[in-house]
Amino acid sequence: xxxxxxxxxxxxxxxxxxxxxxxxxxxxxxxxxxxxxxxxxxxxxxxxxxxxxxxxxxxxxxxxxxxxxxxxxxxxxxxxxxxxxxxxxxxxxxxxxxxxxxxxxxxxxxxxxxxxxxxxxxxxxxxxxxxxxxxxxxxxxxxxxxxxxxxxxxxxxxxxxxxxxxxxxxxxxxxxxxxxxxxxxxxxxxxxxxxxxxxxxxxxxxxxxxxxxxxxxxxxxxxxxxxxxxxxxxxxxxxxxxxxxxxxxxxxxxxxxxxxxxxxxxxx
Numbered sequence: 001x002x003x004x005x006x007x008x009x010x011x012x013x014x015x016x017x018x019x020x021x022x023x024x025x026x027x028x029x030x031x032x033x034x035x036x037x038x039x040x041x042x043x044x045x046x047x048x049x050x051x052x053x054x055x056x057x058x059x060x061x062x063x064x065x066x067x068x069x070x071x072x073x074x075x076x077x078x079x080x081x082x083x084x085x086x087x088x089x090x091x092x093x094x095x096x097x098x099x100x101x102x103x104x105x106x107x108x109x110x111x112x113x114x115x116x117x118x119x120x121x122x123x124x125x126x127x128x129x130x131x132x133x134x135x136x137x138x139x140x141x142x143x144x145x146x147x148x149x150x151x152x153x154x155x156x157x158x159x160x161x162x163x164x165x166x167x168x169x170x171x172x173x174x175x176x177x178x179x180x181x182x183x184x185x186x187x188x189x190x191x192x193x194x195x196x197x198x199x200x201x202x203x204x205x206x207x208x209x210x211x212x213x214x215x216x217x218x219x220x221x222x223x224x225x226x227x228x229x230x231x232x233x234x235x236x237x238x239x240x241x242x243x244x245x246x247x248x249x250x251x252x253x254x255x256x257x258x259x260x261x262x263x264x265x266x267x268x
Contacts, residue, residue, distance in 0.1 A: 027223045034217060036226075037164075037233055041171035044237040047178070049244040051252070056178050058186025062126070063263040065187065067251040069123050070261050071143040071243060073133050076119050078147050080106040085155035086162050098211050105204050118197035125194035129268045138261030142246035150239045157232065164216050164229035165236040169209045176202050 028036065046052060054060050055068065080103040087103075090096050108114025120130040132138075154162040176198040183190040192199070220229045250256045 025223055027221060028226055030217045033220065033226050034213070036230060037167060037213075037216075038170065040230060040233050040237065041168065044234065044241070045168065045171040045175075046237065046240040046244055047171065047175040049241060049248075051244040051248050052175065052179075054252070056182030056186075058182065064247075064251045065189075066126050066128055066263070067261060068247055069119075069126055069128060070133055070138055070266070071140055071247060073116075073119050073123065074136050074139045074143055075147050075243065076106065076116055077134070077136070078151050080116075082151040082154040085151065086159075089155075090159065095215075102208060115197055115200065118200060122194050122197060124268060125189040125191070127189075127268055129266050132266030138259070138265060140243075140246045140250055140260045141257055143243050146239045146242045146246075150236065153232075153235065158228070160216065160219050160225060161228055161232040163212055164220070164232040166208070166212050167216065167233050168236050168240065169205050170213065172205050173202055176205075 027033075051068070055065070060068070083099060083102045083106075087096050087099055090099065104114070106115040108117055111117075120133060123130050123133040136144075150165070153165060157165075180195055180198050183195060216229050220226045250260060256262060
């Protein structure tokens, strides 16, 4: 049985000890706290996962790419749902005004617009039936469990934790840039239409990050609040990482669980 190779830099992240808690009990300065949050991404963000190195390096088979598109769509489709759940608890009109653009970015202002529609164009480009992908049939159980756990986390946890969990967007531009370059270099399906989701996120994400980071830095004023925010961001990196672990096990190592997508299904 094949085992996942280490990341391209040769250093597999130690997911138990990355970004350790600083020893002092007092609140960190905003600069130190921001550095702590960014260290979580440097150690734990899923750009370090072997599946992404395989994908961006052109080593994925067409069916591995399709499996990634199918499972990642489930995550994309739940983003506006988790944001709507978050907004339902927000009493501040100012915060709701800032946050609702995230739903609009994914749902669009009309049919055929928004990030979800752009992801379905990617599905079509890799040979999948967009209606099949949108149905969420064939999604890996681990993908479903991880994504649903994230939606529940944002719905149920304190607002600070919920906002902090969104800060994986701080690290997303790098992975989008690598993905665009890698897919264009290695895969025939890749063109401007197929990759429009990633190009658009390069423009949208900075505004989300600027607001979310500033909000967390302003509201995490005590050490317990800072620890909670850091834990929330760590949780979100685990959500993303676990989805790729499931993809690797199912479609690289060939251990496809019952009910999950199998090559040949859902084709256009």
